Amino acid sequence: MPMYQIQHTIPLTASQKHAIARSITSLHSTTFVTPSLFVNVVFQHLKTSDDGPNYFLAGEPTSASHGPNRILALVRSSPGRTKATFDDLAVKIENAWYDAIGDSHDKQAKKMHFIAFYPMIAVRENGVAIPDAGNEGTWLKENMPYFKSQAYEHDDEEFKKMIEEVYHRDDLKALLS
Known part of the structure; x- marks a missing residue:
């Protein structure tokens, strides 16, 4: 459902990417009672290329070794998903960024410039239309036969993990009640 794009100017190790993801x-x-299978995270290293810098700030090229780093997140929105909720989530994500980066870069290079959330209108993912925010329970119940089919008839390991997660996480299990 959500798509988090981490645009970074510092090189990240595989373990740093894994920790952030x-x-x-x-x-x-x-935060939003979503199965993990539907949370997408992609990394894009914004480094200077042969044709010059790829990141500009205030109309000027910015050194790839000195930030800025940013996270763009395409998310479902609704009146129940308030700005305060997204602000709180952004703080937690920013803290996770700094925890994962640690002391591997100087302060300026590892600085998180911004985290932005923007709404999606409609998405089809893994064979189903995503639910409107707030309708996850109905969506999960209606699509569980399809998810089980993918897991057990089509031997899809990702769907098997998702079904296991649904039955082990209390917040997701409650959506099926």
Whole structure:
């Protein structure tokens, strides 16, 4: 459902990317009661290329070794998903960024410039239309036969993990009641 694009100017190790992706997945899926399978995270290294810099700030090229880093998140919105909720989530994601980066870069290079959330209108993911925010329970119940079919008839490991998560996480299990 959500798509988090981490645009970074510092090189990240595989373990740093993994830590950031796991943190974002956990934070988003528990804040908005979403199965982890539907939380997408992609990394894009914004480095200077042969034709010059790829990041400009205030109309001027910005050194790839000195930030800025940013996270853009395409998310479902609704009146129940308030600005305060997204502000709180952004703080937690920013903290996860700094925890994962640690002391591997100087302060200026690892600085998180901004985290932005913007709404999606409609998305089809993994064979189903995503639910309107706030209708996850109905969506999960209606699509569970399809998810089980993908998991067990089509031997899809990701759907098997999702079904296991649904039955082990109290917040997701409550959506099926």
